[in-house]
Amino acid sequence: VCDSQGRLLDLFVTAGQASDYIGARALLSGLPKVEWLLGDRGYDDDWFREALEDTGVGACIPGRKQRKAPVKYDKRRYKRRNRIEIMFERLEDWRRVATRYDRCPKVFLSAIALAGIVIYWPWNSMSPDSSCVLVGVCSFVRIDDLPEDLPGRDKMAEWGEWASSGNASIIAPGGRVLAGPAQMTQGLIEAEVDRSAVAERRRLFDVAGHYARPEVFTLHVDRTHKEPVQLH
Structure with missing residues (x-):
């Protein structure tokens, strides 16, 4: 299961010959609170649609061809199902x-x-360690934006419309997402930042203790007087 940004949320391993229903049944109880669930024809079954309806989730799933009565679904919304295909492609970049x-x-x-x-x-894992507001600025590039003579452009065109899908984000010191990630869209993201949260988070996070490696580094406190920083 992935979210609307194509980020991994939940997994369940089944045997190769097992039906998609097996995985759907196992993951059903752990679905997040969402308005819609997109799936291919492998998940077209009355019990699954009814189970989603009982939890308040709309099913955007095309019907199987052998159905006597066709199932209506939002074809425009269904195009976004490629998010999970992209997710699997990126995961499979890991040989393991x-x-x-x-x-x-x-x-x-x-x-x-x-x-x-x-x-x-x-970004979520880096923000707690650094105890700061993290602004992730990511490139947003369509395949059409690349020069025709760019080496490897034909190979990148196989990825689809995007050479780099963005993912710009603003993360609070504790790891909470304040804005973004802006994926597969062009625009600006903004968020109100509480600077006092940075100081509070740093009091909670002991860097020296968290990364306690006395054979690598030791803590030295500089007690010389310094002028306070002024923010304008």
Whole structure:
């Protein structure tokens, strides 16, 4: 399961011959509070649609071809389902995920979770460590923006419309997302920043204790007088 930005949210491993229903049933109880769930025809079943409706989630799932009565769905909304395809493509850049070196399902899931954290949630993990407001400025480039003679352009065109989808974000000191991520869209993001939260967070986070490696570094306190910083 991924969110509307294509970020990994939940996983469940099934056997290759297992139906999509197996994974859908396992992940159903852990779905976040959303308005819509997008899925392909493999998830078209009355019990699944009813289960989503009971939880207040709309189903944007095309009907199977063998259905006697066609199922109506928002075709324009359904185009966004490529978010999860892009997510899997990025996860499979990790050889351990693409080839499944790990035989044990739990170990394999751990590898995917680690890849997902590194790929999709870097700002959230950096902000608590640095105890500051983190502004992630990311490039936004369409394939059409690239010169025709750029080496490797044809290969990048296979990715789809985007060479770089953005993901600009503003993260609070504790890791909470204040704005963004702005993915696959061109624009500006803004957020109101509470500077007192930075000082409060730094009192909670002991850098020397968290990274306690006395054989690597030691803590030295500079007690010389310094002028206070003035913000204008």
